[in-house]
Amino acid sequence: MANVEVSGGAAETPPPGASRSAVSIVLWNDRRKQILQAAVGGALVAVLKYAGVPLPAVCGGKGVCGTCKISLMREWADKLPPPQKREQRLLAHLKAVPGERLSCQITLTAELDGIEVCAPDSP
């Protein structure tokens, strides 16, 4: 299970106890901003699901079902490694717009500290 701490306010500092190997995730969900803390190395989908974002992710994070698709702020989308062929093909099939990615294919790294994510409008 993802190591996640959720704070509902706009606090920009990690909660007490958060380690250096933790990253912050700024989640926009239904016009509400949340700051999540998660361990480096985990998949973004696990953090979002744990925080209550309704992402079915029915394939279990294998990158084949497309039900964990989320939007990233452009600056953050550009920081990610480009999608691999499988993800690229599925995103095209799903008619994804620029900035949309499969959250199961995003591994949290220190470089992604502060990443801004928009939850889908509907599951």
Place this chain on the structure above:
Amino acid sequence: MTSVEPLKQTDLERVGAAFTPARMFAVRDMTRAAIHEIAAKCKPGMVEEAAVEMAREILASHGMVRGWHDVYVRFGTNTTKTFGAASDPGMVLGKDDIFLIDIGPVWEQWEGDGGDTFVTGSDPAMARCAQDARKLFHLVRKKWEQQSATGKVLYDYATDTASQMGWKLNLDLSGHRLSEFPHAAIYDGPMATLDFTPSPLLWVLEIHIRHPTRAFGAFYEDMLLDDSYFA
């Protein structure tokens, strides 16, 4: 102590507005055809990872880019792996070997699911294992068709019959719903726990057997349908 309500058939067999038998049969046909197309391209000397990529290409070429589960082509000892388990990497298909295919493609809004097992040589135990997975599938299916058996009874019967045939049944793969995508929104549990007779066209019957001492197994799955759909 709180009592647990039994799972109700009406709840577990719900379908959505997009569900039509014609579409479910269409995606079933596409799934079965894809399995055989993939199998025909699996040749001795091929590495399993290449076969999985080849399978994905074939599915995509038929409009099945999306899946409700991953694509599995497993070679040799990897045929003992249960659903979702990672294969041992770098497995090469031998000249006297066994391999299985398990795909769950989504075509437009509808889910397919199918599996089958093939052999490359003349190992009699491997050939019998592949044949018995199919045979057991049909024995269990006929019990459903002729006796209106419940999901529980079907898998108890499958376990006993597999044992009599000399195999071990893997109950991690014990049937599930199928519907318009995603069926998990209706019911994500196994058919083997049902206290009612599953209805046709809504469920998938899975049979995964393993050799009791050697490291190989066989898999067969298809929709739960009567004899007329298996001509």
